[in-house]
Amino acid sequence: IQEExxxxKDVIFNPAGQEHYFGNEGVTxxxxxxxxxxxxxxxxxFRAA
Incomplete structure (x- = not known):
């Protein structure tokens, strides 16, 4: 387990085939x-609309 x-605007990369979970400890x-x-x-x- 790794916690960060x-x-x-931070980003994370999750390789395929690995479990990953996210939590929000903030109040917002x-x-x-x-x-x-x-x-x-x-x-x-790209084409004109």
Missing amino acids: RLGP DGVFMMLVGTSQAEEVN
Whole structure:
């Protein structure tokens, strides 16, 4: 088990296949964003809306 206290805009990397948990010890709401992807490169195309 590894515990770290994160500050505003800190990020963490969780390798695939490992359990990971998050807790909020603060008195205000926490903000969480999760990005999921693959190790293979993707082709990205931008088009006008």
